[in-house]
Amino acid sequence: MSTAAPLAKRILLQGRYEALTMLRNGEQLVLAIALPLLGLVVLVLTPFLDGLAGSRVDAATPGIIALCVMSTAFTGQGIATGFDRRYGVLRFLSTTPLGKPGLILGKALAVVVVLAVQLVVIGTAASLLGWRPDPAGLLPGLVQLVVGAAAFTALGLLVAGTLRPEATLAVTNLFWILLAVAGGIVLPGTLLPDAIRPFVDILPSAALGDGLRSALIDGAFDLAAFLILTAWAVLSSLAAIRWFKWS
Amino acid sequence: MPNSSPALVVTALIKDFGPVSSLDGKMVRVLDGVHLRAYPGQVTALLGANGAGKTTTLECAQGLQRADSGTVRLLGENPFNAGAELRSRVGVMLQDGGLPPSARPLALLNHVAAMYASPRPVAELASRLGINSYATTAIRRLSGGQKQRLALASALIGNPEVLFLDEPSAGLDPQSRTIVFDLIRELRAEGLAIILTTHLLDDAQKLADYVYILDAGRTVTHGTVAALTADDAGDTYRDLRFHAAPSLDLPAAAFPDFALREAEPGHYSVAGCFTPADLSALARWWEEAGILPTSITMEPRSLEDVFLDISGREIR
Numbered sequence: 001m002s003t004a005a006p007l008a009k010r011i012l013l014q015g016r017y018e019a020l021t022m023l024r025n026g027e028q029l030v031l032a033i034a035l036p037l038l039g040l041v042v043l044v045l046t047p048f049l050d051g052l053a054g055s056r057v058d059a060a061t062p063g064i065i066a067l068c069v070m071s072t073a074f075t076g077q078g079i080a081t082g083f084d085r086r087y088g089v090l091r092f093l094s095t096t097p098l099g100k101p102g103l104i105l106g107k108a109l110a111v112v113v114v115l116a117v118q119l120v121v122i123g124t125a126a127s128l129l130g131w132r133p134d135p136a137g138l139l140p141g142l143v144q145l146v147v148g149a150a151a152f153t154a155l156g157l158l159v160a161g162t163l164r165p166e167a168t169l170a171v172t173n174l175f176w177i178l179l180a181v182a183g184g185i186v187l188p189g190t191l192l193p194d195a196i197r198p199f200v201d202i203l204p205s206a207a208l209g210d211g212l213r214s215a216l217i218d219g220a221f222d223l224a225a226f227l228i229l230t231a232w233a234v235l236s237s238l239a240a241i242r243w244f245k246w247s
Numbered sequence: 248m249p250n251s252s253p254a255l256v257v258t259a260l261i262k263d264f265g266p267v268s269s270l271d272g273k274m275v276r277v278l279d280g281v282h283l284r285a286y287p288g289q290v291t292a293l294l295g296a297n298g299a300g301k302t303t304t305l306e307c308a309q310g311l312q313r314a315d316s317g318t319v320r321l322l323g324e325n326p327f328n329a330g331a332e333l334r335s336r337v338g339v340m341l342q343d344g345g346l347p348p349s350a351r352p353l354a355l356l357n358h359v360a361a362m363y364a365s366p367r368p369v370a371e372l373a374s375r376l377g378i379n380s381y382a383t384t385a386i387r388r389l390s391g392g393q394k395q396r397l398a399l400a401s402a403l404i405g406n407p408e409v410l411f412l413d414e415p416s417a418g419l420d421p422q423s424r425t426i427v428f429d430l431i432r433e434l435r436a437e438g439l440a441i442i443l444t445t446h447l448l449d450d451a452q453k454l455a456d457y458v459y460i461l462d463a464g465r466t467v468t469h470g471t472v473a474a475l476t477a478d479d480a481g482d483t484y485r486d487l488r489f490h491a492a493p494s495l496d497l498p499a500a501a502f503p504d505f506a507l508r509e510a511e512p513g514h515y516s517v518a519g520c521f522t523p524a525d526l527s528a529l530a531r532w533w534e535e536a537g538i539l540p541t542s543i544t545m546e547p548r549s550l551e552d553v554f555l556d557i558s559g560r561e562i563r
Binding site: 003004005007009010013017021024025083084087088089090091092093094095096097098099100102246247 | 309310311328330331332334335337339341343344345346347348349350358359361362363364365401405
């Protein structure tokens with residue numbers, strides 16, 4: 001009689017499998033590594049963020065890290081899940097011992113693994129450019145990062161589980177560009193037109209950008225940003241549980 | 248019916264889909280009372296035309312969908328949202344495969360195998376199903392038959408007690424079909440309960456111990472292939488055909504209880520549960536009328552005839 005491998009092992013295996021799949025995908029790497037690196041270099045060479053922190057790289061890096069979260073958890077994971085759903089991969093794997101919860105947790109783990117790779121790459125590049133984050137902000141920054149990743153993963157799954165994969169591709173890429181430019185993620189809301197400020201401030205992109213900037217520039221914990229991210233994580237998860245279609 | 252208890256019991260399954268916007272938001276009833284039992288050591292075939300409800304029945308039985316009413320018991324449990332232990336005892340091959348297009352076959356098989364505590368040896372299964380020849384080719388580049396064999400391997404790798412196969416012979420060339428059919432027979436001998444769907448009557452006739460015919464979401468008839476092709480008294484139907492000169496005058500006495508007809512000019516046929524005396528009457532007519540047929544054939548009635556009689560001959 002067959003029995004299942006232990007739950008933790010199944011989730012670890014699936015997380016590793018999905019992370020490797022993401023890291024082997026060229027388009028995902030452009031979105032996850034190349035574009036954030038490019039953004040970092042552009043912001044260090046231009047005066048957009050002057051005055052926010054002691055140096056341009058200190059002002060830019062937290063937002064670029066937030067952008068990485070959006071790339072991987074929302075756009076990358078959303079597109080991958082959308083096509084897995086189209087090809088019946090979600091249905092097949094949910095009939096194996098992995099099951100639906102293992103599949104979702106495996107995807108979340110893959111996001112964490114890819115995010116770690118991104119942090120190493122961006123962190124190294126930023127350090128070479130002179131980035132010196134406030135040590136007191138590392139823990140608050142990590143907390144914001146985790147909650148932000150949860151919120152964007154749930155949003156990505158919500159889109160992937162309700163729209164056709166082609167639509168998921170379009171929507172998640174479009175939102176990535178819109179939010180990257182005007183979502184308060186790289187350029188803080190204070191630099192955006194007043195007319196859109198009230199909308200931008202409650203976006204998960206702005207909350208994650210602000211939360212990481214407060215932590216890594218000032219060593220502070222931005223409670224408002226944390227609460228906004230938590231609300232997005234909870235509401236998106238509930239919506240995904242309610243509306244996600246497996247087939 | 249075998250003595251062992253059934254691995255799968257499906258009772259009075261009803262399932263609606265929708266609302267369908269092209270039907271003014273109405274619901275469509277896909278399953279309208281499906282009954283089904285499958286036993287260990289048997290191949291149980293669900294036979295039906297496209298849209299008869301075969302795949303939906305399987306998905307309810309696998310726990311991928313929840314029926315609106317009726318019950319499903321898979322190895323004694325409700326499969327919907329069942330735990331990993333039940334899932335580890337059940338292998339599923341989906342109609343569309345469910346294989347990630349960018350994955351490599353052997354790597355995928357190893358990955359799925361690792362989800363089980365005691366899987367079948369991957370190398371052995373891969374070689375048995377001829378997967379080694381395309382072990383590292385991206386799945387999107389595989390032929391339909393190669394994908395089918397990989398999907399079958401993925402369903403089997405966990406060493407299941409119950410195996411669901413949705414259209415297992417779709418896209419298979421004759422060589423692959425032989426390999427897959429032999430394997431299915433071997434698994435049956437190992438005692439697996441195998442439930443498969445097919446719209447190919449030939450598959451059912453070759454593989455199935457027990458057949459359920461589905462039509463418009465209902466189980467319309469079921470039985471062994473032998474029983475389905477026999478009449479109420481257990482006598483086997485025969486199809487008799489002969490070729491002779493066209494437009495013969497067909498005397499009623501030639502085949503008193505059966506309708507002998509000329510299907511095409513010179514092609515005569517009659518079907519029923521004949522006795523030797525019926526054949527004798529036919530031969531007497533030939534003798535009296537001086538008819539020497541150019542060919543005579545008599546065969547058992549096929550499952551195809553049963554199927555067409557039940558689900559109608561028009562395309563739907």
